[in-house]
Amino acid sequence: MTESGNPSQPANVNEYTASHIQVLEGHEAVRRRPGMYIGSTGERGLHQLVYEVVTYAVDEHLAGHADTIDVTITADGGVRVADNGRGLPVEVEKPTDTPAIERELTELSFGSKPHAGYGVSGGLSGLGLCVVNALSSRLTVEVHRDGHRWTQEYEKGTPITPLTRHEETGEHGTSIAFLPDADIFETTWYSFATLSERLQELAFLNGGLAISLTDERPERPVRYHHSDGLRAYVAHLNPYPPSLVHSPAIAFESENQDATIFVQVAMQWNTWSTGGFRSFANSTRTHEGGAHEQGFRTALTDLVNDYARRQRQLSTHDEDITAEAIEEGLTTVVSVKLAHPVFEGSTRTRLSNPEAGAYVQEVVREHLTDWLDNHPDEAAAIIRHILNAST
Template identity: 45%
Template sequence: LDDGGIRVVDNGRGIPVDVVPSEGKPAVEVVLTVLHAGGKFGGGGYSVSGGLHGVGVSVVNALSSRLHVEVKRDGFVWSMDFVDGVPTGPLRQGEATEDTGTTVTFWASENTFETTDYSFETLRSRFQQMAFLNKGLKLVLTDERAGVTDVGDEITGEAGESAEGVDLTPRTGHREVTYKYDNGLRDYVAHLNSAKRSEPVHPEIITLEAEDTDRQLSAEIALQWTGAFSESVHSYANTISTTEGGTHEEGFRSALTSLLNKYARDKGFLKERDDNLTGEDIREGLTAVISVKLGEPQFEGQTKTKLGNTEARTFVQTQLYSHLGDWLDAHPGEAKDIFRKGQQAAAARLAARKAREATRRKSLLESASMPGKLKDCSTRDPRRSEIFLVEGDSAGGSAVRGRDPETQAILPLRGKILNVEKARLDRALGNQEIQALITAFGTGIGEEFDITKLRYHKIVL
């Protein structure tokens, strides 16, 4: 809102307004003032909830200088006001209505928070995630504050173009985005891959949906391999981003690795003498989104970044193994392309290991002399040392003449060495210019990287 408040509007059933016998207060007042009174408790309130303790909205109320709630339910509009979490009066019954839903407007307490300036981009990114994860759900975010800027369209950490179902509508005086995805995770994967410079290995985005009502457990997965050299796997539990993974992601990785290796051996792609592909080989270029919903989620820690439910592992593993196995059997050409992609990754992994070992041996041998073109500085104190990376021998000559030889080193390099985004590690490590950089810096690479061995504390491009 233009005055710094936040208004949340939904068209759901509306928070109950009848009196809770044990409290002697309307349910909406209890929910807003009593900890652990959220709708996730007691069963039947929600089929799925991301909350653990039922304290969300009551904490918001307690940390707000004022809050106004309006409920459309049971044929009337009901309203109530709070100041610093305390009701200013009883629940009021208003005009008749056939609509349902809840509107909560609150102003965060400036006595509690150092700043109450909300990030539009943080909210926008989360709204888009929620729209992807809840197929067909329409979410609208409006910013009525002054100082409107252009609205982007990308999930945090993933560059992307506008995906189908996104309405970006700038208006005079405020900005607004509307998200609605009828294909859910299929649209999510398409959106993520639209940002990549690599073509898909197979045109179809593979999807599966499975549910176990007895265990209050469901899973939705979408995946597609691309020609990229890195994996992009996103997992969620009850629409909460599990950035540290967890049991659902473990089940996904396990099923994927065992299934692809078994399929390759059954079809003769892998011979008896061949080693299995590793999980990293198989997931190279993979874009996947895993979303599980559980009646009783168990997260490791308060940040909810890692799922701990053991039943999620076996459920995802079983469902993916079965569904993806059927898809591979029905698409033998695409299955072969996927395996070939993993096989190329395995070959590159082995070549990279050899190149890494060769680079390490070379670094040890050249530790005294350094790369031939390097004009090193005389001091051996890395805190005083700086290295200038210049393009070409002519620039290197000019830099050498103008440098302080005690503290400034010069390393001439050929221009446009290698686009490492489009090259595997083995090719990068085989490049002489990159080898010179590794040797000059002294830190090693990969698992052997040690920042304490850095020879220059300033690197100037």
């Protein structure tokens, strides 16, 4: 990233030389333009700091090394995120003789995480911990790894203590505590409700992962653990059993042969709401949808029309049921996990991987068709509901 000299002075092209170029690296670049990395310096960006640290812990879970994440809003207004994963690496790396953990917290290493081992990764593509560190007035990292406890402290992205080895331990995991920089953020007050909603969402999306949230301002502990995954998520979104067209929710999942795309779907029709669609890529909410949403909708529209005609609930002379009628009252959650996600825009709100859309189509056509064929009574009720919505 570059910045020209004093913007208040008129530019003189004859005096513009290399000495006028300022190269910003690491925490300096983040602190100069925080919005480029976390979206804003308001409440959204403030909470994004927590999500980035939590995402590192979720990645440990997805890699098979963590099943618990504990998030605490501390009494001083900071946040502490602890997991029982492998622990950030502490070995010294050549040629810089810098501990790997320090590089992770100070270097903008675009691409996959420097310490690797992640087939799927969310967050800012390996930048998350560095960005959080740069935008914190104080950050402390504690790691249990390689038979010892290790600690290091930072101020505004700069280490103020060396990585220090402490007593022996048989535990493993990482704990990161940080205080957002009041000179950067418009507010430093964390919303318990906002964090709680997102953490519960992550627990739904990552079945078997236990996530707790504690507020020390006063203490308000909650714990989320959903072994039923997306089916439990849809049940949470559809809280009125008498309005359900069918129960339980339809749920299925599949992974492609190359193990590069994992798809999970849960869906349920109801009569009390217009329905809603929530999609995720690597546990990140894709508010603007993208290939995975389009793949689902294309497959759903085609197969519902095909099934209705096969069951003679729709004649060969009837027009196709529209996508709008099919989705009336339908609550859907689609989650894809990809080795190489491609997002449009810096806020990561639209997934553009065509292979994700194609695979979601394939999975929905196969599994939803099987479900309809094997649940004829529920399937008939769904088609009747859809036909009523189309009139």
